[in-house]
Amino acid sequence: MIANRRSNVPSRPDHEIVDRTKIRDGAVANRPIYVALTVTVESRRDILGLWAGDGGEGAKHWMHILTEIKNRGVNDVLMLVCDGLKGLPDAVETVWPRTTVQTCVVHLLRNSFCYAARQDWDKITKLLKPVYTAATEEAALERFGRRPEPAGT
Numbered sequence: 001m002i003a004n005r006r007s008n009v010p011s012r013p014d015h016e017i018v019d020r021t022k023i024r025d026g027a028v029a030n031r032p033i034y035v036a037l038t039v040t041v042e043s044r045r046d047i048l049g050l051w052a053g054d055g056g057e058g059a060k061h062w063m064h065i066l067t068e069i070k071n072r073g074v075n076d077v078l079m080l081v082c083d084g085l086k087g088l089p090d091a092v093e094t095v096w097p098r099t100t101v102q103t104c105v106v107h108l109l110r111n112s113f114c115y116a117a118r119q120d121w122d123k124i125t126k127l128l129k130p131v132y133t134a135a136t137e138e139a140a141l142e143r144f145g146r147r148p149e150p151a152g153t
Helices: 059-071 088-095 105-115 118-132 138-143
Strands: 020-024 029-038 045-053 079-084 100-103
Touching: 029 059, 045 059, 059 088, 059 100, 079 088, 100 105, 105 118, 118 138
Parallel strands: 079 100
Antiparallel strands: 020 029, 029 045
């Protein structure tokens, strides 16, 4: 373990997550890095690729990346979790039509904070944790304070 330079908290350098980095392509620019991770049905994890963005990552960009992944042998994707990037759900639908696209819970929380005052963010996070960690939709609805509707209504 190595101590984090900003504090004495131990960090795991082999698990550091970087979502932006400086890239020299004629000039130094701060660009986003997109990571495609997979978890197989056998619970094996793998990195499918890393791509540097340029700020214009729309449907065409994602279609290119997803087609590249499919051409390398990924023929079926059960679920794709993303951060709500524009164009990504449409590209996924084109490449893997049966895939379920879901927005990451962390990103859903972050996006919902714009409707609350900053001083309430910690309270909201604590109140919602039992909801998003529930094992079933029914349990989540109950924890949220609503009773699930009977099936078929």
